[in-house]
Amino acid sequence: MAELTTLGQLLGAANSQYQVYDLGRRVQHIDMMAFHQIEALNSPYPFPIQGHAQFALVFWNQHGQEFVWFLKLPLDEQGLLNPAARSQFIKMVLEALGKDLTQALSDEQQQQLDNHPFAFRPSQEKLALFNALVRKQLGQQASGQYEFAMQYLSGQLPPDQWQQLGFQGLADICVRLNDLDHLQAVSYALENAAPQAIAALCQCLEHVSIPAVLADKLLAGLKTADDQKLFYLRALASCADASTQALQWLAGQQQLNADTLLTIAARNWTALKQEQARTIYLEALALQEQHFFNQIFADIVSIPALRNELLTAIRSPERSVQLSAAIGGLFRATRT
Template identity: 40%
Template sequence: MQIDTLSEFLSQAGTEFRLYDLGRRLQPLATEDFAAIEAGRRPYPWPLQRHAWLAVCYHQHGDERQHYLWFLKIPLDERGLFNNAAVKHFLAALVEQLGQDPTAPLGEEQQQRLAQTPFTFQPAQDKLAALHARLRRDLALPPSAYYPAVLDYLAEPERHDWQQLGLQGLADLAARLATEPALGQLLASRLFGLPLPVQQALLGQCEHQPLPAELAECLLAAISAEQERATPDEERIGLLLRATAGTTPLAARSRKIASLLALAPGQTLMLSLAARLWQELTDEALLLAYLEQLAERHPELFNGLFAELVSTPALRPLILANLHNPALAPALRDAIGKLFAAARD
């Protein structure tokens, strides 16, 4: 029987599976949405460098003791749809190596062959830790063995050596903030008294997980405090802002982004918005403010970031609708003109 989609392959092999996007940040992808993407009925929602970066977690029906993980990098066409020829090529390679059983043990040579295809990738350690933490939460499994030490440390930081903490334990904490209110309250009360490396690692994990609104607002307040310093640390502002990326829309965050865009933003903020908080740019006023600052202050970044944003389905119609807007700032109009002129050459 011909297999045309990854869902068909996994379903016919008798597995249950769930999917996560690992491109810009960790995000769950519903199986019904994935089916629509595979059928070409909608574009991939979170493209990065014209690819979908997927984590596929699966197990055999009736056996939840053993879970398997694949990391797949699927090319997208200019419309953001799956490149069907590439998908079929990958599936053919899978069937050749695994037969009809994705849980079949692979020999070393077979593993090397699959690893050498352009369709697999190895996530960065921070995303891998975030994924494992999210999976354990979503599968109702206990957190990692590193988690109790993190809780002990947060309860009494002065009595423990922060250098003994494991990244996976910090990721487990971040993954549980949205479902355990007491954890969010504890972290909000302790976070800014912790050593900077611990703060940075925790904030880096928070950007991959939904946060309770109260904690997100605490992080936004910390941005305001940083802005009031004689020499604000833009890296810290970017880290704090990115940490709120998984939180549901917040009016306070939109206002904060608008104020940051009005204050000669540096590269860190511009990259953070494109990489983690692109959903905020669905506000047309914020989008145009962002693109104007990008064109005026960071022309060296314009082409690359514009290409990434216009490939994002949530932003593409809004960007295209404004290409000929007569109210565009001259620098933005010129940057767009040069970009399209270069594309025609």
């Protein structure tokens, strides 16, 4: 029997079909061709977070029964999967289950799979978005929370009934934003729902692609919100142009504080592809504590789509004295 060295080979040997979803910065589907390139170590993981790839493998047997692995695998300095860690996980699975990955598990087998070092538990909203996205892509119905969420968002229920809303119902609507009158309901809710409901809705919107008309509404909400600016900002994560506008407006309001900078790095990082926004961000980041600068810069420079631009930016002769000092501190920390 040929040695199984990749997750794709492992699932193929078990006659399982599968899909892959990133659960690091945002919940999003990873194209199978792209995942094969990642597994072959030909491409860096596209959405690294804190030096790891956090993703879900959804696979199912010939009877349509579904199974999920939530995996957190380390990456090397080039952003490639660590093959030793992957091999360790594959070995553990084979020792526990053999090739029948969809068998009923004994208590001992379940304990082995629950306690391995590469497992992680997604946050509540990410888990809701993941479940909604999988249901949609597999052609399944939305959850039982969908109906109440739709009634609430569309104004059929009073705003003070927000306590009965669940993330899962909101997620079901957000991943189906282009279906029925979902966009209309979401737009209505952003202007009329309780603040708590709007915050939860924004946490779901940050993981889906939003149309320009909704991005405009969220950007307007960001500019008028008192204590919920970060929720509106996160909801713009899929829209690079709107995220850039939000970053520039926040800078003009002297509101690029540590929480805002962290949010942009984690969710709205596509704004940093734009040179002016990138310069504003790095200059604001340089005003923070040195350890915070080091941590955030190390995180965003690991994103393949930003790496070259960020490395060029920190070498710019036009950078400020503060940014030069922060970069010097970063280099000193890496040498110790």
